[in-house]
Amino acid sequence: PRNYQITLKNKDIPDHIKDVPDSILNEIIECAHSTSSGQAHAQFDPLGHSVSKCNEQCTEAFRIIPSELDFLRKQNIPLPRLCPNCRHYQRIKQRNPLKLWHRKCQCVGAKSENQIYANTIAHEHSDNPCPNEFETSYAPERSEIVYCEECYLKEVV
Structure with missing residues (x-):
């Protein structure tokens, strides 16, 4: 595991993109699969799959970049709760x-x-x-x- 200093816990991510401040770009966000807090989160992705256990090379933390935030706002899509690796493997599972x-x-x-x-x-x-x-x-x-x-x-x- 990498030694990221998580500044925003997954449970604290705003649910709606309209509630996300620009300061999110300065945050290091905890992946929903991360167990850095000592216990896995009991959450589900939009397809209803459990995201509490990960075998997908989880990076445990991630950042949002400006172009990503712009895209999410334009498309009215909530912030991701999974790191890029976990999101990639979730997409692959749907194929x-x-x-x-x-x-x-x-x-x-x-x-x-x-x-x-x-x-x-x-x-x-x-x-x-x-x-x-x-x-x-x-x-x-x-x-x-x-x-x-x-x-x-x-x-x-």
């Missing part, structure tokens, strides 16, 4: 895995296989299930409807 699953097109004629989506145009296979099979990064247990390229293009073009 699809580097694995492909063999799937069958979920178009069964006028609707999707789960009957949630109604097709907007007739497809080549009419009211029969589409016979196309393919590899996709969408796991079978996910909720998204997966169409083959031909059926997808019929719906979006």
